[in-house]
Amino acid sequence: MPGIQPRPVDQDALQGADAPYPALVSLGWDGSGRLVLVGLEHVGVLHLDGDPDHARHVLQAIAVELASTPLPGHLEITALADTAAGLDHAAPERVARTNTLADAVAELSSHTAEQRRTLTALGATTLRAARLQEDAVDSWTPHILLAGELPDGEQTKTLLDLFGALPRVASAIVTASEHADLTLEEGWTLHCAGSDETIVLPDCGLPIKLQGLTDPHFADAIELLTLPAADTDVPARNDWLDSLLEQEEETEAAAEDEPEQDQASPGGANSPIPHTVVDGDGEAPKPAGGEDEDGMPAEYADIERQELKYPYTDYTVRPRETETTPTPSTSSPSQPPLTPMPAPSEAATEPSTPAAQHETEPQPAAASATHTPVDLPKVPAQLPPDLVHKRAEGDEAEAAPGVLLLGPVTIRQAAGRIDSNRLSAAVELTSYLALHPGLDHPHAIDDALWPGRLVNKTMRNSVISRTRSWLGKNAGGDAYFPRVQDTGDNRYRLSPAVTCDWHQFQTFARTGLARYDEDGDLALRRALALVRGRPFAALDPQRYTWAEPAVQEMVSAIADVAFELSTRRREAADHPGALWAAHQGLLAAEENEMLHRQVFLAHHAAGGVDALRAAAERLAKINEGSAGEWTWRPRPHNC
Template sequence: MAHRSPGPLRGIGVLLRALIGLAVLAALIAGVPYLLLIVGHQPTELSGGLDMLMRPDDDSLFLVVLTCLGWIGWAAFTLSVLVEATAVLRRRSAPRIKGLGGLQSLAGLLISGIVLLAPTAASAATAPAHAATATQTAAGTTPSSTASTSPASPGGETDWPRHTVTSPREELWDLAEEYLGSGPRWKDIAALNPEFPELASGDAKLHPGMVLKLPADARQAEPASSPAPDATRSTTTAPEETPSPETQAHTGEAARSSADESAHAGAPDDSENDAERPPSVTVHDGDSLWSIAGQHGDPAEWPALYKANQDQLTDPDLIYPGQQLDLPQAHTPRKGPADPPDTGKTPPRGERKQDATPPDQDHHEGQDGGQQEAPPATTAPAPSPSHTAEPSPAPSRTRDATPAPSPTAQDTSPDQAEAHQSSEESQQTLAPAAVWAGAGILAAALVSTLATRRVLQQRRRRPGRRIPMPQGSAASTEQSLRAVQHPTGFDLLDTALRTLALRLAAQSRDLPVLTAVVLHETRIELHLAEETAPCAPFTTTADRQDVWTCTASSSGLASPEDLQAADAPYPALVTLGWDPQGRLVLVDLEHVGVLNLAGDEHLARHVLQAIAVELATTSLPGHLEVTALGTTVPGLDAAAPERVARTDDLADATAHLAAHTADQRRALAALGAHSLGDARLRDDAGGSWTSHIILAQALPEDADETAVAALFNALTMRPRTAGAVITAAPAGTPLPADTWTLTCQGPDETIVLPGSGLSVHLQGLSDEHFADAIELLTIAGSDTDVPAPAWTRTADNEDLGGMPAEYAELEQDNLDKEPPNEAATGESPVPAPRETESQEPEPAGLSLADVLAEDDDPDDGRTAKPTPAPDPAGIPRIIAPQPCATPAPAVHATIPAPEPEATTPEPGTATGPAVQLLGPISIEGATGRVDSNRRRTGTELAAFLALNPGVDHHAIDEALWPGQIVNKTMRNSVISRLRSWLSTDDDGKAHFPRVQDTGDHRYRLGPHVTCDWTQFQQHARKGLHNTTEDGDLALCQALALVRGRPFTAIDPQRYAWAEPAIQEMVSAIVDVAYELSTRRREANDVPGALWAARQGLLAAEENELLHRALFLAHHAACDIDALRKAAAHLARVNEQLGGGVDMDAETAELLRNLLPRTVVRAR
C-alpha cells in the first residue's frame, strides 16, 4: 500500500493550502484592479476621437487596449468567483458558464482551499488519534470483509481482484457500482486493464469471457440470493457515491488511485480506552458518506454516519475534504455472502446513461438524457439453452459470483485447477471467438450449407408448423458467421479455378502444383511449386512466374454455362489461416499429403476442428470423403453424414485408404495419365478422382509403428492419388519425410508455410464454437418441425400451435397420440416428428423424366383412376379429376392487390414511411433527404427497429455491427441520418423519435411508420381462422404485400440478425398461399388459386407444397400445357438446389396422376 502522510502533516498541508488560496484570491480580486488603476492606462487618457486611428501610434492606444483586456479578464474571474462562492454557500453545484471553464476551475480550487480552514483548525487536536485509528484499521482488516485479499504489492499482476464477464449486457458502470460503490469509478477499472484499450471510451461492449482486474478496494459481490443490481432499484433517498462533476470542480476533487485511497480511514477503534467517544475520520478528496461507511462496515449504513454528524452536515450529498466526521459507536461489520445487506437502505446509484460514458458526456443521440434506462423489452423469441452436448474439454460458461480471491486464500483442488486451465486455454483459440476473425471461407461454407438445408426443411415442413431454429450460443455463432463470411471471394476462387481447368484442358497442359492460394478482396493469387508460364484467366510478372494472379474483372473468366462442363480441379483446398495483411491463405491437401499439427495440444485441436468443419461444408469440391478416426471432431459425422464417416479402428481406416488409393492408381494406369492433375482434365475422368481425407487428432496409443507406417505408405506411394492425412501426432511418431509440420503456438504467432514461404496466422475453431457449428448443422438437418409462434394463434386455438382451422382437428388427434409426459405438457426437448401420409412410404428419388416416361396400362385408355379430394391436413392427396374433352386455353390470371375496407382501416395505416421487407428491402414514402451512399445502414436500422421495437443501443450495436467495438459517434451518426431521412409527420413529430422522447428510453419507430410484415401478420391471422369470404379477402390482402423472397438483394455480410425473421416470413407466406390456393380451387375460382400459389412461389420458389397447389390449379383449368411447363420449371429448380435434389414422392405421384401419358397399344 502506498505511504500516506501522518495526520498532523496532512493537517498542516491543508492549512498551508488554504492560506495560499486565500492570499492568491485576495491578490486576484483586489490586487489586480489596484495595479490596473495605478500602472495601467485608462480609456479616458485618449483624445482626438477617430483621428487617432489615422496617425502613427505613440504606444498610448496599445497600452489602453492592453489595460482594457486586463479589466475584462479581472471581471470574468470575479464573476467566476461569485458563481462558485454562491454555489458553496447554497450547497449546490455551480453552473458551468461557456467560455469560463478554466477561470471557474481556478476559482473553485481557491475557494475550496479557503473552505478547508475551519474543519482543519477544528481537527488539529484530534489528528494524532486519527492516525492511530487508521493504523489499526489497516492491520485489522480481514479478508472476509473485502472483495478479495489486499495485494501484497501494488504492482502484483496476479494479486488484483478479478471479475469475469458472462453477459454482453454487463457494463463498466455497473461493475464500478457493484464492486467500488461508485459508477464514475469505471475509469479505475479501465486504467487497470490496458490490454482492453476499448474500455477507455466508457461505452465499450464487454464480451463474455473477458477477465477484468478490479481495484484493490473492490468489495465482495452480493450473494446470489440478493436482488440483481438491475432487477430492482432502491427508492430510499441517499447521497451520491461521488460528487457530481460540478461539485468536483468547486471542491478541487482529484481522481484517487485504486490502491492508495482504499484505506485512508481506519475502522472504528473498539478498545476500552476509546469507548467513551466515537472514533473519527478525516474526509479526503473523492470521499462520500457511502464510501466512508463502506470502509468502516457496511456502505448501506451511511444514514447512521450522517445522523452522527448532523451538527456539521446539512446535505448528505455535500462533504468537504478536511472535515472530521464522527463514526457511529455501534457500527455494523461488513456483511458476507451469508448475510446480504438490506437493500431497502441502499442509496440509489445515481442517474446514469446506458452508454456508461463519463459523466461529462454530451447529451446527443444514443443517450438517455440522464435518465435510468428501463429493462430491455422482449424483441424476439428468447434463446433457450442448447441440448446439444459439447465436446470435451469445453470452456466453462458459468459466471463466478464473486471476484477471485488472492492465491494465499484460495483453496484450489486439482479438478478446479484443471477446469480453470481449460477455460484459460479456450480463450487462446486461434480464431477469436467474438468475431470469427479470418474465418471468411469457413463461414461462407457453413452459411451456404445451412441455407441449403433450411430450404429442404421448408419443403418438408407441414403447413401451420415451423422449421427449428438455433437458440442461445448457437444462434449468436450463426450471426457472427454471417457477418464475417466471404462469399464473393469464395465465388471468384471457384470460377477462376474452373476456368483455369477448361483453358488448360484445351491446351493439353497439366494442372500446376499449388503450394498456397491467397485470397485478396478482388483477386486471387496462386503460389506454384515451380515456375510455369501462366494460363488465362491468370497472369504473372516476368520476375515471378511462380505466382499467378486473377482479378475479379478479368475478361478471361468463363461464363456460367461453360463452367457447367468443368469439375473443381483442386477439391481439397482448405483454409489454413490468414497472412499479416488479413488475406485468407489456403493450401491443397492433396499436394500436402500428410499435415502434422505440432505444438500446443489444445491449439492443434482447434486448427484441426476448423479444417474439418470447412471440409464437411464447403461446396468447392462438389463431393468429398472424410473419415474421422476415434474421437477426432466428435459429432461431425452425425451432423454431416453425407461427407464424414467415423471409425475407431486404425486398421480399418488404413484398409479403406489403401483400397481408395489402389483403385485410383489402377484408373490412372488405364487412362494413361501420368499424374492426378493430368487425369482430372480428361473428358472421360468422370467422378473417379474423389479426394479422401483422414482426420486423426491422435493416433491410437496401442497402434504399433507398422500400422502407422502402413497408413502413411498407402498415401505417399507413387503416383500420388487424391487423399491426405491430417494429424496431431505426438513427438516421436514416425512421419514421412515430406510431411508438412505446422507448430501451433498461439493466436498472435505466425508460422511459415513450406514451399511458398508465406507467414500465416493459423485459423482455429474453439471447442465452444465447434460445438455451436455441430449444433447448427444438426438442427438444420433435422426432419422435424416445431409449433408456429404465438402471433398465428387466436384465443380459441392457442393450444394447437397456430394451425389453421382446417388443420385443428388433425393436429389435436396427433397431440392426443403423443405421450402425455412430453407432448401434453409441452416439455418435450425434441420437436414432434413429421407425420407420414400413408402406412406404406412412397418411393422417392423420381425425376420429371421418370414421371413422363411411364405408360398407362394397355387395357385402360383413360387416365388414372380418380382418388379422394385433397386432405385438409396439409399434403394433398393424389387427385385425378375427370378428363377434359378438349384442352382449355392457358389461364394466366392476376388478381389485383385488394384494398382494405374504407370503414375499417387497419392499424398503422396513417400516412408515413413504409418499411418494405417482403421482397427487396426498401423504405417508401420517406420525405427527408439522405445521401445515396448512406442509405444501406439506415435501411438496415429501420428494418431492425420495425421487427424489434423498444430495444436499447446494445441491441442495435450487436445487430448492425456484430462483434465490433462500436462507439457513440458511429451509432449516433446512423441514427441521426435515419431520423433525417424519415422526417416528421403532419404534426411535426419525428417518425423516428429521440430516445429521450419515447417514455421508456428505448429506440422505436413512430406510430405512423408502417411495415409490410406487420400488415401481413394482421391479415394472415384474421384470414387463417376465418373460412368465409372475409377470411379469403384477408388472405388476399396478405399475399398482395409479397413482392419476392423476404430480404432479397441484401449484402451477404449485412442483416446477420435477420435469418430467424426470414425463415418465419417464408413459412408464413407459404402457409397463407397454400391455404388460399386450396380454398379458391375448392370454390372453383381457378384464377384465384393460381394467383395465390404464384404469390407464394415468389417467396419460396423451391417449395413443392406450393408447386403441387399450382399443378392442381392448372389441372382444374384443364390447362395441360401450363401443367407441363410448371412441372419442367420445378425440375430445373431441383437441379440447381444444393447440387441437385430429388422430387418429393408426393409431387411425383401427383404428376403421375395429373399428366396424360402416351398409351402403348398392341398391334
C-alpha cells in the first residue's frame, strides 16, 4: 500500500531463525541471468535423464553444493557406489558412502520412520507445519541420496515407495540413472541436453539453463574442499622450476661427459655473446648465457634452483622411537612424577603398549633388586586379563559408544562422522548428557555449553543434530542419541546402551567397599583400572565449567577407593598390589598426601629403602610446585 515503508529486518532475529528450506540447491540460471533455487525436500525424487555426460555433470554440481553450502546448517548425504567420487573424503561430516543400494535403503527407511513418528507425536500433518513448532526443531535434518545409477529390482522399488507415501519427510534422491523405471506421480525429471540448452522446470514452467561441473572442474572442487582439512604440508610445485632444474642437471651431466668440446664450442659457457642452444632432439630452443628461458637473470634462477633442491623442511613433531630397554634416566614430563612399584623381569625387556597395559599381574621383585627411581608410566602396573574392563565379545562395529571421563575426555566407538572443528562441542554435549540425563528443556544445554551467552536455537539445534549423527545408530536403526519424542518422557538423554566409565566406576566401587573378600578387592581393582588420569584432564579452561562439581566428586571417590584397596593389599602382604592401587589414585589426585603415605608404607613394608627415599623426594617436589607463593617462611624472631 502507498505510504507504508518496509520495516528493517532484525539481523539477530534472522540468526535465530531456522532455515525454512534446508535442502535448497541451485539448478541453473533463467533467461535474465538469475540463479534458480529448488528445495529438494519438495521435489522428493530428482531424475536427470538425457545426455549421460551432461546429467553426470549436473549431478556433480548439485553434490558439491550440498556438501559445501553453509546455508542449511546440517545435512546428511549418502553417495551410492562411485557417485561423486571423493566427496565423502572432502566433506566427511555431511557425506557418507555406501557400496550397496540395500544399505542406502535401510538408512533412508530408518530416517523416514523416525521423522514420521515425530510428526505423529506432534500432531503435524506436513513437514512445513512441524518446522513452525518449537518442539523437536532438531529432528528435521534432511537426508539426501546421490545415486549415479539405480539398478532395476525390488530395492529400487522399495526406495521409491518411501517417497510415494505420506506424510513426506526431510529426504530426497538425486539420480542420473538410465535404466531404472523412475516414473512417479511425484518428483521431477529434467532432460539434460547440454550446457547451452534451455529446459522447462516442471510445476512452475520456468525456462532455465542447467549448470554442471565437468569432470576436471569436479576434481578441482574436490581438491579445494580437501585442502583445508589436510593435516600435512605439501611443498609448492612449479613445473617451470622443475623443468629448469632438470635442464641444469642434464647440462652438468653433458659437461662432465664432454668438457673439452663444450669449452671449444663457439656458443660455449665462456662465450661473451648471448646465444641460443638447440638440443639434439629438435625441441624448442632454450636461451643460454645471462638469462634463462623466461628472461630471468641467471643469478636469480640459481637462487631458486638452490631452494628447489631442498624444497621442504618437515617440522612435524614425531614421537621418539621406543627403546627396547628402559633406563633410569628415561622420563616423560607428561606422566605423573611418581615412583613405580617393582616390575616383573619380563617387563624390563619389552615395554608394554597401551593396548596391553593390563595383561600381567605385577610380581614382587627379588629381595636383592635395586629400587631405581624412574618416572611412572601411564599405568604403573599391569592387571590380570580378567580385571581389565573390556567390551563384550562381538562385532566392534555394533558396539555402542562409550563416554570416558576418568582422564582426558574421550568418546569411544562413535559410528558417525563429524568435522574436526565441530568435534569439541559434540564431545562436550555427549559428556554433559552422560552426567545429566533427562533434561526437560534445551535451555539447560545452552547454560552448560555456552554459559553467559544468548544462544539462538539454530546454533543449539545444529550442535544437537550433528552430535546425533556422529554418535550413530545401532544395528536396529535406533539412534544412540534419540530424539526427544522417542525417549518416552520427552527429555534429552543418551541411549541406555551408551556406557560411561564414571558410572562403571561407581558400580564397582559400591560393590568393592561393601565386601571385604577377594570379590570385593577384585571390584575395587576393576574400578581403579578405569582411571586414566585426572577426570576431565587437558581441557580448555573456558569450557566444561559445569563439570567442576563432578570433577571434585570423582577425584574424592577415586582417592577413597585407592586408599582402601592399597590398605587391604598391604595388610595382605601384596606390596605390588598396594603400590598399584596408590599410584592409580595418584593419577587422579597427585597432591593427595594420604595416597603418598600409602606409597611410603608399601615401600617400607617391601624393604625398598631407595624407592622410599625417591618417593619422598617426589612428594617434596610436588609440594614445592603446588605451594608457590603460599609456602610458609619463618619470621626472623622464630629462627
